[in-house]
Amino acid sequence: MPVILVVEDQALLQSFVADALHDGGFEAVVASSGEDAVTLLKAHNGQYRALVTDIDLKGKMDGWKVAQHAREIQPEFPIVYMSGAAAADWTSKGVPDSVMLSKPFAPAQLLTALANLLNNATPTA
Amino acid sequence: MPVILVVEDQALLQSFVADALHDGGFEAVVASSGEDAVTLLKAHNGQYRALVTDIDLKGKMDGWKVAQHAREIQPEFPIVYMSGAAAADWTSKGVPDSVMLSKPFAPAQLLTALANLLNNATPTA
Amino acid sequence: MPVILVVEDQALLQSFVADALHDGGFEAVVASSGEDAVTLLKAHNGQYRALVTDIDLKGKMDGWKVAQHAREIQPEFPIVYMSGAAAADWTSKGVPDSVMLSKPFAPAQLLTALANLLNNATPTA
Amino acid sequence: MPVILVVEDQALLQSFVADALHDGGFEAVVASSGEDAVTLLKAHNGQYRALVTDIDLKGKMDGWKVAQHAREIQPEFPIVYMSGAAAADWTSKGVPDSVMLSKPFAPAQLLTALANLLNNATPTA
Amino acid sequence: MPVILVVEDQALLQSFVADALHDGGFEAVVASSGEDAVTLLKAHNGQYRALVTDIDLKGKMDGWKVAQHAREIQPEFPIVYMSGAAAADWTSKGVPDSVMLSKPFAPAQLLTALANLLNNATPTA
Amino acid sequence: MPVILVVEDQALLQSFVADALHDGGFEAVVASSGEDAVTLLKAHNGQYRALVTDIDLKGKMDGWKVAQHAREIQPEFPIVYMSGAAAADWTSKGVPDSVMLSKPFAPAQLLTALANLLNNATPTA
Numbered sequence A, B, C, D, E, F: 001m002p003v004i005l006v007v008e009d010q011a012l013l014q015s016f017v018a019d020a021l022h023d024g025g026f027e028a029v030v031a032s033s034g035e036d037a038v039t040l041l042k043a044h045n046g047q048y049r050a051l052v053t054d055i056d057l058k059g060k061m062d063g064w065k066v067a068q069h070a071r072e073i074q075p076e077f078p079i080v081y082m083s084g085a086a087a088a089d090w091t092s093k094g095v096p097d098s099v100m101l102s103k104p105f106a107p108a109q110l111l112t113a114l115a116n117l118l119n120n121a122t123p124t125a
Helices: A011-023 A034-043 A063-073 A085-093 A107-120 B011-024 B034-043 B063-073 B085-093 B107-120 C011-023 C034-043 C063-073 C085-093 C107-120 D011-023 D034-043 D063-073 D085-093 D107-120 E011-023 E034-043 E063-073 E085-093 E107-120 F011-024 F034-043 F063-073 F085-093 F107-120
Strands: A003-007 A027-031 A050-054 A079-083 A099-102 B003-007 B027-031 B050-054 B079-083 B099-102 C003-007 C027-031 C050-054 C079-083 C099-102 D003-007 D027-031 D050-054 D079-083 D099-102 E003-007 E027-031 E050-054 E079-083 E099-102 F003-007 F027-031 F050-054 F079-083 F099-102
Touching: A003 A011, A003 A034, A011 A027, A011 A050, A011 A107, A027 A034, A034 A050, A034 A063, A050 A063, A050 A107, A063 A079, A063 A085, A063 E085, A079 A085, A079 A107, A085 A099, A085 E063, A099 A107, A107 B107, A107 C107, B003 B011, B003 B034, B011 B027, B011 B050, B011 B107, B027 B034, B034 B050, B034 B063, B050 B063, B050 B107, B063 B079, B063 B085, B063 D085, B079 B085, B079 B107, B085 B099, B085 D063, B099 B107, B107 C107, C003 C011, C003 C034, C011 C027, C011 C050, C011 C107, C027 C034, C034 C050, C034 C063, C050 C063, C050 C107, C063 C079, C063 C085, C063 F085, C079 C085, C079 C107, C085 C099, C085 F063, C099 C107, D003 D011, D003 D034, D011 D027, D011 D050, D011 D107, D027 D034, D034 D050, D034 D063, D050 D063, D050 D107, D063 D079, D063 D085, D079 D085, D079 D107, D085 D099, D099 D107, D107 E107, D107 F107, E003 E011, E003 E034, E011 E027, E011 E050, E011 E107, E027 E034, E034 E050, E034 E063, E050 E063, E050 E107, E063 E079, E063 E085, E079 E085, E079 E107, E085 E099, E099 E107, E107 F107, F003 F011, F003 F034, F011 F027, F011 F050, F011 F107, F027 F034, F034 F050, F034 F063, F050 F063, F050 F107, F063 F079, F063 F085, F079 F085, F079 F107, F085 F099, F099 F107
Parallel strands: A003 A027, A003 A050, A050 A079, A079 A099, B003 B027, B003 B050, B050 B079, B079 B099, C003 C027, C003 C050, C050 C079, C079 C099, D003 D027, D003 D050, D050 D079, D079 D099, E003 E027, E003 E050, E050 E079, E079 E099, F003 F027, F003 F050, F050 F079, F079 F099
Antiparallel strands: none
16 A cells, blocks of 8 residues: 655544545555654655645644655655645745645545645656 | 535435535535525535536526536636536536536546545635 | 446456445456457447556556557547556556556545546547 | 637737737638637638637627637637636636636737647547 | 746846747846845736746845745746756745746747746636 | 757758747757667767657658657657647557647647646756
């Protein structure tokens, strides 16, 4: 199963996203802070197929920063942001070829966003 | 859950569409005529995230007209049409950036169509 | 239910793909060789809405050839390839407007790929 | 040279559009009313590769109607609209897969719009 | 003529870009620093239809920052970046729905990039 | 100036394409057979930014084969085909993410096709 790195600090949303991913056939690894996510990305580069991140996070690093780090590590890394109030900042703070899911969103929106990003990525042997 | 306005006058298709939406994590509000749909759109503008409409409807207003009204109320409103015989008229009677689902279609096609339209919409705070 | 022609010679993958399609509301007809698939496409042209094919197949005809035959029979036929090692050859051996799913992939990726190809196809009465 | 049917009733804009098309390597046939345009499309179906139409026209038929007629005659006909005040109505009155050029626009915008529509069209022998 | 704001501090590239824009029917206003560009965008919001910016600029503000400011002022503002060495940073530092032109690029690439961004923008009356 | 490799064996079309490219700011290197084109691609890999090829060529290698070779050498190489009678074969014989220009086409169509392919390519430092 393709593994997706999820960055979310609220237990309720962690379950919502992990369940949605599982129903679509993905495996979710959940990091509860941006700092943890970047550590995982650096340590296990190549293990994760995409990043799904909330914007507002407990630590010093918000979701915009996590995504930038992910793209510096792997320039074409698929990125999906989730946010309520911060969704309107996506056009100035998001990275190219990413998707912003405005809360509330349906699990089908998350799965379609991920699938489109993964299916458009260049296949490599 | 994001709420989708469904316009369909046949009970069997109402269930098919409502079940598909529910499985994808959407809530469905079903109007059984185009006139009812436009009344709901005018009364609760902002409550619905997208319109899913059949073309042939019992009243005087067909699905093409419902979609035009919806776009006059909200210029970028996501629209999905469903039809059998009338699907071929989409290129002359549909609105820009809409999707036509030719019957028979699978629930996954409806969910992907909706998710793509919602995910591409400009996020607003 | 829309019928999808699946070309796969391994029992495990046949089940994986057929289950995924069924969960999305599609019906799967499985051919276990490229030769069988082409025979079915020629005999029942118009019955299948899309082709999902593995690349490495037991017979003399690989998935690249099956897809080319399908497009010669019906020029806009929706094509989804599945492969591991051969995924990197898609840019030189695939047909235009097709999708390559790199193994391992999630069922949601297959459903989104198919739905996008079917939803973008020109509707015909 | 590919021939483009232009519908425009103002001499100044007729020249502007015809010059832009000519510079891009297209031939322009100019109709000064929607009625004339539809007559030409019916009489010489297959001769024109695309329609470029203003919205406000002198006769009873506006640009929205001309485009609908063109699509009824040829379902995938490439359409480019040009307008000032009426541009905002495109999302409710335009046809799918068309382009609206908001005045004032540059010749490069017209040429790119036409080229994209023609290049994406299915090639036929 | 649609007016494009160009941010470039080298005289040779200023001419190259201004000439290309002029040939495509655009008017170019050239700012020679990021700070000047932001001042112009704030003072004359609505006058410019798009931003074309180099990445390496003389002042403290590079092209990435200029684009972010432009998007904060107008959330859907069309952005085209031009760069040599910094082009590879676009996937982590660029804004969504922007275009990066890798030097050397042809005038036709600049015109097509701008035209696509302008033609896809929502028309407003 | 970005250099484009053109494969064309008719003098008249060589001039037409070379002039169009030059007007758009590209430099054209013309090979008069598919065999010559592949030799140039192998010898000077990285010098050419895109391939523009006719389908019917004098030697044993047609344009379909040249494009496949180009993609084997460089997996994402931008490809534009030009053809009259063979244009309808593009959906079965073309490579993914390529463009088919049906003759007769306008120079603006060639420039837009190339610019779109080059602008969408991943920038590399």
